Amino acid sequence: xxxxxxxxxxxxxxxxxxxxxxxxxxxxxxxxxxxxxxxxxxxxxxxxxxxxxxxxxxxxxxxxxxxxxxxxxxxxxxxxxxxxxxxxxxxxxxxxxxxxxxxxxxxxxxxxxxxxxxxxxxxxxxxxxxxxxxxxxxxxxxxxxxxxxxxxxxxxxxxxxxxxxxxxxxxxxxxxxxxxxxxxxxxxxxxxxxxxxxxxxxxxxxxxxxxxxxxxxxxxxxxxx
Amino acid sequence: xxxxxxxxxxxxxxxxxxxxxxxxxxxxxxxxxxxxxxxxxxxxxxxxxxxxxxxxxxxxxxxxxxxxxxxxxxxxxxxxxxxxxxxxxxxxxxxxxxxxxxxxxxxxxxxxxxxxxxxxxxxxxxxxxxxxxxxxxxxxxxxxxxxxxxxxxxxxxxxxxxxxxxxxxxxxxxxxxxxxxxxxxxxxxxxxxxxxxxxxxxxxxxxxxxxxxxxxxxxxxxxx
Numbered sequence: 001x002x003x004x005x006x007x008x009x010x011x012x013x014x015x016x017x018x019x020x021x022x023x024x025x026x027x028x029x030x031x032x033x034x035x036x037x038x039x040x041x042x043x044x045x046x047x048x049x050x051x052x053x054x055x056x057x058x059x060x061x062x063x064x065x066x067x068x069x070x071x072x073x074x075x076x077x078x079x080x081x082x083x084x085x086x087x088x089x090x091x092x093x094x095x096x097x098x099x100x101x102x103x104x105x106x107x108x109x110x111x112x113x114x115x116x117x118x119x120x121x122x123x124x125x126x127x128x129x130x131x132x133x134x135x136x137x138x139x140x141x142x143x144x145x146x147x148x149x150x151x152x153x154x155x156x157x158x159x160x161x162x163x164x165x166x167x168x169x170x171x172x173x174x175x176x177x178x179x180x181x182x183x184x185x186x187x188x189x190x191x192x193x194x195x196x197x198x199x200x201x202x203x204x205x206x207x208x209x210x211x212x213x214x215x216x217x218x219x220x221x222x223x224x225x
Numbered sequence: 226x227x228x229x230x231x232x233x234x235x236x237x238x239x240x241x242x243x244x245x246x247x248x249x250x251x252x253x254x255x256x257x258x259x260x261x262x263x264x265x266x267x268x269x270x271x272x273x274x275x276x277x278x279x280x281x282x283x284x285x286x287x288x289x290x291x292x293x294x295x296x297x298x299x300x301x302x303x304x305x306x307x308x309x310x311x312x313x314x315x316x317x318x319x320x321x322x323x324x325x326x327x328x329x330x331x332x333x334x335x336x337x338x339x340x341x342x343x344x345x346x347x348x349x350x351x352x353x354x355x356x357x358x359x360x361x362x363x364x365x366x367x368x369x370x371x372x373x374x375x376x377x378x379x380x381x382x383x384x385x386x387x388x389x390x391x392x393x394x395x396x397x398x399x400x401x402x403x404x405x406x407x408x409x410x411x412x413x414x415x416x417x418x419x420x421x422x423x424x425x426x427x428x429x430x431x432x433x434x435x436x437x438x439x440x441x442x443x444x445x446x447x448x449x
Contacts, residue, residue: 032414034413034414034415035413035414038413038414102310102311103314103396105396108397108411108414110411110414110415111411111414111415135398136314136396136397136398137396137397137398138396138397139392139397139407139410139411139414143392143393146291146393147291147313147396150291150292150295150297151295151296151297152291152294152295152296152311152313152314152394153314153396
């Protein structure tokens, strides 16, 4: 199966839990959803996709590459303005207005749903053009996190699942961006045509909707519908 | 038709490759010269160090460069103390990364060329009272011309083809660090395959022509 990079941490837990619960094994690769799309179109042997958005699974379904009716939202992503340094980002994001930083890392809005959401937040706050010259672009949310984690960018918009645990920021400092400042980051799962007759695929999708799995997903900083 | 962002990426790539190649020739010539002539025990270690970028994945180079040049890294502290700021996400940072990344592709052809000259012409130059420096510029360099050509073309082409390192320390900034290979990657990821084709095909043609040039203008460059 293929899973979005932002889902890395819960995915490891879920794969282990899934194996204990059902005896099926879920082997997963992590990456950018757009890359998976290109690979699936060209015959990559994935049977399930956990996308970072809801557009790609819909598109795969239209193109006959995903099983019709198998799509559902497995998690809704939350955005965090994060810095690796403690005490740097206040809990209302005022640091953005202060402008006392060199680089603000954002995932590419064209490629990553978290990047598109971050851009919406900046636009909503009226800071998009003021901060333009300070923006550096990660090709996905994992790379954006790396930019901030290494300190090369003082702060950046990352996924709560990367820096949080049980709704709190684990290290550094961050502002959990209110969900109404951007369109919801709805992450959809879909069974791919190649996995149509595999009972393990059905079991996995059922497992992802179970209370156990939803608990794990929520504890990693996602909202659920 | 190529869009403005594609042309900007190509122009940036050409600038980066040109600056990188010039710097590489300047530092690659003395290193290649030393490697070709030395009997020092350091020859092995230095040669291995120079060749490292050939075998290391670009992600390893990019990862360590980000750490080294970042605010906590030794180089980052140094550049900050000089008031130069930090190098990641800048054109200068890309130049440094590219110089390291393409170093073996310039040093090795030069080293081979210098080795091929042998002792004889330099001994003759010495008997004619040429100083070692003089002999280097008037005898060794002209004799090593095929090697210089090979080194320039390979260094330039290899920098143009660079991807993983710039992706990791570049930050994908249009006009500053978004080079052609990264632009192609973005296009593919964004499912804009038509635009990706334009640039990608251009890259294939460029690389082919560069190598063709090398092999036809410089037949001995193949062996050296």
